[in-house]
Amino acid sequence: MTEQNHALPDSADPFNPAASSLSGHVDGSVMDELLSIRSSIDNIDATLVFLLAERFKATQKVGVLKATYKLPAGDPGREAAQIARLRRLAEDAHLDPAFAEKFLNFIISEVIRHHEAIAEDHQASTKQA
Numbered sequence: 001m002t003e004q005n006h007a008l009p010d011s012a013d014p015f016n017p018a019a020s021s022l023s024g025h026v027d028g029s030v031m032d033e034l035l036s037i038r039s040s041i042d043n044i045d046a047t048l049v050f051l052l053a054e055r056f057k058a059t060q061k062v063g064v065l066k067a068t069y070k071l072p073a074g075d076p077g078r079e080a081a082q083i084a085r086l087r088r089l090a091e092d093a094h095l096d097p098a099f100a101e102k103f104l105n106f107i108i109s110e111v112i113r114h115h116e117a118i119a120e121d122h123q124a125s126t127k128q129a
């Protein structure tokens, strides 16, 4: 079996870090500086994707546990604690705490959607058995 390295770009969809609508419209040295900063942005974006993938792997396990023991998908008490903590961390990191809260809520709402789908599948399969 051939192992795919997901950290490498898919050859059918190569990423061009120099892709820009500004090419030819700005001074070469400005473009060089922009591309240099963008290379950090690209590394950060890749890291975010890997981190989110790991987080969703963990929440998938929570979803199975909750479905197995018929626990509710959402846990508002846990969410309130997470949001308060992330807001504090954001302030310390000079990130807008309102943005941090919105971002976490966005992720959690997706997690809850996954939990509900897992619970439905689980119910359907236990009814069949």
Ligand SMILES: O=C(O)C(=O)C[C@]1(C(=O)O)C=C[C@@H](O)C=C1
Binding pocket: 059, 062, 063, 073, 074, 075, 076, 078, 079, 082, 107, 108, 111, 112, 115
């Ligand atoms: O920890 C849980 O119980 C989860 O289901 C995970 C999670 C999260 O994504 O962090 C998602 C939904 C809950 O409302 C709280 C937290």
